[in-house]
Amino acid sequence: MGEEKEVKRVIGLMSGTSCDSIDAGLCEVYPDLSVKLVKGINHPYPEHISAKIFSAFRDELSIKDLCQLNFAVGQCFADAAKILIEEFGRPDFISSHGQTVYHYPYDTKLDNISLKSTLQIGESSVIAEETGCMVISNFREKDIACGGQGAPLVCFADEKWFKNALVQNIGGISNVTVISDECETFGFDTGCGNIMIDYCVQKFFGQKFDKDGEIASRGKICESWLDCLLQDEYYYLNPPKTTGREYFSNQYIENILRTAPEDKADIIATLTALTARTIAQAYERFISFRYDTVIIGGGGAYNKTMMKFLRGYLPKYVQLKTHEDYGISNNFKEVMAFVLLGYCNYYNIPNNLPSCTGAQKRTVLGKVTY
Template sequence: MRVIGLMSGTSHDGIDAVGADIVLRDTTIQVRLVGHLSRPYPDELRSELIAALPPGAIDMATVCRLDTAIGQTFADAAIAAMYEFFGGTADLVASHGQTVYHWVSDGAVRGTLQLGQPAWIAERTGLSVVSDFRARDIAACGQGAPLVGLFDLLWLAGRSERATALNIGGIANVTVTGDKPVAFDTGPGNALIDAAVELCTGGVEHLDRAGERAARGDIDTDLLETLLAEPYYRAPTPKTTGKELFNRAYLERVLDGHAASADDIVATVTALTAHTIADALAPLRPTEVIASGGGIRNPTLMAMLGAYLGPTKVRTSDELGIPSAAKEATAFAVLGFLTAHGLAGNHRACTGAGRAAVLGSITPGAAGFTLPTAPITVPLRLTLAG
């Protein structure tokens, strides 16, 4: 199948789209990544989206407008990918949508909400769309995240005993391979770094470009100790979190009573991300960490992470054939392919679900959609074709 994968993560900066040619041969999924593009959200839409996120409060009219506008923007990205990578046609779109709320209570996930109405994508592209991936895993008593866990386990099958995939987006998550695989959110990735920059610049700047502020600053050990006292870091796995917890209001509360310069604050929350990733991985003893996501473009963060991880080798997904910015969109393209073939897209050890489940909802395209007539071979590994 020629699949377009669409993803917008917890940094809410825009949409990543990939074109992937996917085939299942025996027990191996073969993926040829045809191309990758990114489309930023229009400024007005991004501002309205960010204002709607926790701890903001919005009405249902705003939810409706956002669902429509995000769906239309995802449709634009899908059309661009369809023409750029496949000459104007494809077989399927897999759309993650935009997470606006992940409902966690007492360590259990009760629900999740991704906006980006798939009907707009199906109508404008004429293709069937798989969307709303997370809800079925949650209904099966899972965390609904990290859903890239199954992709990571297939992709890293056959590598060293404890190879680990790390994604540093707004939230950081890991998948650790081995006899007893595990996947979970370690805590903030870029979320508190971005919040610190916005707070310290009065909203003029939104991110620490190339880690320059963190590089200029000094780590405030007292502030770091306060930040590390957050109970989430000691919660058992599997576990997930989001900007419902790690947001600007959270940082403002923690900073109350701490006197530190702007650059020192940014340096300290950057150290927090590196520290909490390394702390989470320490008992799992990974042999290598393969990183992706926007955080790898922050050299200060990556240097701190390398120092905290010690002798564990840190490399990027680019070295293994997947551009870091395209990793999650590629994963959801594969999850959409699995859904279209009636195959489970979650892994019980990664999300804590009670069973493996076929994920998502299908919005038929112009030609309709034919469900598979019988189960096919369950994949055991994933390879990348040149």
């Protein structure tokens, strides 16, 4: 408490809703809350582990399996950290987001008891023991306990690092942080990012994702199907709002595919357009002032077709940039953000933004494992 802040070396560990890899990054955090990435790696999950995580997404995992998976994912996260430790030595501490397996941001009540909840696995005790480092983890729970949705948390970092810009992450889910002199920083999930594209590319083309948006570039947008998909009520809800695989589930995707066009590349093109269009529409609906700069991050930044569609849907005067234009890796931006949240926890600095999560107060997120 009140301790003088120092530069810290922190390893951040993160795996998002795409479940494409464990992103691990060694960072330096400075007292002014800026973060520099020293080295980042994408560490794949063993096939059987990612298969289990996808079973959890489908709600097809027993409690026994989930219990085991929590420790197994902790081991995988530790393995990722150890690669960096071997090269650079032990950091001051590790900041681990964990792997979200369930996120329920709705305040449904049963006998007056709220069901709002979130679950990130990747046991921090395993990471701490395997690496010999202190671990700060489990950031989302405290925000929910304070009445928030436990997401989006990255907005806190965006506000520290950017000025007058819309910072748009396109991961499995897409989320934006609105930073402006005109208003308090706010943020929300705009809808799907790559979840539906990944699912359909896997289903129809046997690939994990649409590299560089190549398949989408071969298809054409089916405007009538796109219009139909845009009717989903999520896009009309006022922020703060978050979403996830619980909503945009495999069942949801199978359901929309019943009215999809014949041509498989057209399906991918239209789903790619859907992500771009819902982002642009969210800005039209929920941002009431003029904005000039949109900064894209996350894996979607590498999808050239998605970026092209987004360019077309945004007003002409808006500059479309990626994090790389600001010297921040699109791939490791979220890792860097959770490193910052860990640093703030270490120094007892509130690290949630109630205007983004809906929490009733600012609070210090994260739990410590020594």
